[in-house]
Every structure is written in C-alpha cells, then in structure tokens.
Amino acid sequence: MSDRIVSWHSAPSKPAFTPPAGAVDAHCHVFGPMAEFPFSAKAKYLPEDAGPDMLFALRDHLGFSRNVIVQASCHGTDNAATVDAIAKSNGKARGVAVVDPDISAEDLAALHDAGIRGIRFNFLKRLVDNAPKDKFLEVAARLPEGWHVVIYFEADILEEMRPFIAAIPVPVVIDHMGRPDVRQGPDGADMQAFRALLDSRDDIWFKATCPERLDAKKEGGMGDPWDNFAAAVTPLVADYPDRVIWGTDWPHPNMQDEIADDGHIVDMIPRIAPTAELQQKLLVTNPMRLYWPEEL
Numbered sequence: 001m002s003d004r005i006v007s008w009h010s011a012p013s014k015p016a017f018t019p020p021a022g023a024v025d026a027h028c029h030v031f032g033p034m035a036e037f038p039f040s041a042k043a044k045y046l047p048e049d050a051g052p053d054m055l056f057a058l059r060d061h062l063g064f065s066r067n068v069i070v071q072a073s074c075h076g077t078d079n080a081a082t083v084d085a086i087a088k089s090n091g092k093a094r095g096v097a098v099v100d101p102d103i104s105a106e107d108l109a110a111l112h113d114a115g116i117r118g119i120r121f122n123f124l125k126r127l128v129d130n131a132p133k134d135k136f137l138e139v140a141a142r143l144p145e146g147w148h149v150v151i152y153f154e155a156d157i158l159e160e161m162r163p164f165i166a167a168i169p170v171p172v173v174i175d176h177m178g179r180p181d182v183r184q185g186p187d188g189a190d191m192q193a194f195r196a197l198l199d200s201r202d203d204i205w206f207k208a209t210c211p212e213r214l215d216a217k218k219e220g221g222m223g224d225p226w227d228n229f230a231a232a233v234t235p236l237v238a239d240y241p242d243r244v245i246w247g248t249d250w251p252h253p254n255m256q257d258e259i260a261d262d263g264h265i266v267d268m269i270p271r272i273a274p275t276a277e278l279q280q281k282l283l284v285t286n287p288m289r290l291y292w293p294e295e296l
C-alpha cells in the first residue's frame with residue numbers, strides 16, 4: 001500500500017440546522033498524524049493525516065460542542081492517536097478504543113483515565129483480518145465500570161450475530177444500524193431484522209449515522225440528499241428515541257469516491273429527528289448518558 005487517500009470534504013458548507021447547545025458528534029475518527037502515530041501494519045487503507053486540529057475545527061464549524069472519537073481500523077489496537085486527540089480536547093472529547101482481547105486490567109484502567117468509555121468490535125472483512133467472538137466476550141466481561149461495547153457489522157450477518165450480542169454483559173451500541181439496505185424502506189427486511197434485535201434487549205443502542213455510506217450512489221443509492229436514508233431511518237429514531245445517538249463519521253474512511261459535504265450531513269438531523277425534543281435526545285441527552293454520565 002502506498003497512496004494515501006483523502007475521503008473528506010476540503011471546505012464543508014455551513015449547515016442550515018443549528019444543533020442544540022452541548023451537541024455531541026458521537027461517531028468520528030482521527031487519522032494520525034502519521035509522523036507521530038504511524039498506521040497499523042495490518043491497515044486496509046492508508047489515509048492522509050486528519051488529526052485533532054482538523055476535527056475540532058470541523059466541530060466548531062458545524063456547531064457541535066463535543067466529540068466521541070472512535071478508534072479506526074487503520075490504527076489497529078494502538079489507541080495512541082485517539083487518546084492524544086482526547087487529551088487535546090480540553091475535556092470536550094471521549095473515545096471508544098479497539099483493544100487486543102488479552103489487554104491487561106491495568107491497561108484498561110489507563111484507557112479509562114484517558115477518556116475511553118467503550119471498546120469496538122469490528123466484523124467487516126474488508127477492514128479486519130479476524131473477529132474472534134469468544135475472545136471478544138471474554139474481554140467484554142472485564143471492562144471498567146460504566147463502559148459499553150460498540151459493534152460494527154453489515155446486515156447480511158445480523159442473524160449470526162444474535163447469540164453473540166445476547167451474550168455481551170454490558171450495554172451495546174450498533175454502528176450505523178448494522179448497515180441496512182435503506183433502499184428497502186422503513187419496513188424492509190433489514191429494518192425489520194434490526195428492530196427485532198433492538199427489541200431483544202433494552203440496552204442495545206444504535207447510531208443513526210452514515211447517510212453518505214448507506215445511501216451512496218456507488219451502492220445503488222440516491223446520493224446527497226440521501227432520501228432513502230431519511231425515509232428508512234426517521235421511523236426508527238421516532239420509535240427508539242432513548243437509545244439513539246448521532247455522528248458525522250468524519251473523516252469518512254473509504255468514502256473517497258463519493259466525498260460528502262459535512263454541512264449536508266448535519267442537515268439530515270432535522271429530517272430524521274423532526275422535533276426539538278428528539279433532537280435534544282439524539283444529540284445531547286443520549287450521548288451524555290453513555291459518555292459523560294457524571295455530568296447529568
């Protein structure tokens with residue numbers, strides 16, 4: 001791998017929507033900077049630097065107050081870049097780590113002190129070489145108090161994920177709703193299966209994220225303004241308002257063929273959460289419950 005990719009907009013527009021005070025961008029990443037935080041030898045993509053300065057400038061530009069930084073696969077299980085970004089945020093960021101399942105209790109405690117509040121299990125074959133469910137369950141059973149597990153999988157493996165998810169002993173957050181085919185609409189097979197998963201436990205949360213990914217033209221979707229996404233996701237947010245969070249997904253890993261304007265992504269919020277009450281839950285109350293509960 002040699003060419004470094006750019007998957008984010010160089011000058012995103014100002015959104016028309018103004019997020020409520022204290023809004024949290026609860027799914028974003030940092031890449032590098034590589035000179036300081038080299039990418040993993042197992043990385044499946046090699047991005048240009050997208051470090052904390054850029055992330056915090058975007059946060060301010062879009063009208064957000066806080067970030068939850070999710071360790072991206074290109075940094076493997078070395079969380080130094082994520083932890084560095086949290087340290088530079090003046091308390092305005094927390095994070096989700098990816099760990100070697102054999103991580104020690106001391107190292108988990110150090111991640112807690114650094115602002116990490118969960119670990120991510122990634123099941124996308126194009127991003128990771130293996131995802132050992134037995135080892136994941138073992139580490140999930142010995143997380144610091146108050147942590148949760150974030151799981152990233154695609155709709156085609158939801159059925160086989162059910163027993164694994166049922167066995168996780170802490171709250172679960174599903175990335176991008178398990179990547180449903182939003183072209184099927186709100187009552188399509190993927191959304192029905194995802195609702196059944198949500199109904200199986202009352203502590204499964206989800207991210208109503210990634211219109212640019214789930215409704216991409218290259219996936220046969222609509223592209224910006226992502227009408228399939230709005231149609232499929234709006235009823236889900238309405239029906240599960242206390243377990244949904246939102247994020248930009250900046251810097252949009254692997255989306256270099258269809259670069260999204262982050263201002264437009266923010267303008268999806270009032271479409272999927274049309275009332276001020278829903279917006280407050282989606283952007284403030286719910287992410288604060290997961291990441292800054294001591295402030296509530």
Ligand SMILES: O=C(O)/C=C(\CC(=O)C(=O)O)C(=O)O
Nearest residue numbers: 071072073074127249253254
């Ligand atoms: O940003 C995301 O959530 C999605 C990703 C990247 C990713 O998760 C990772 O690299 O860990 C993807 O679908 O390529």
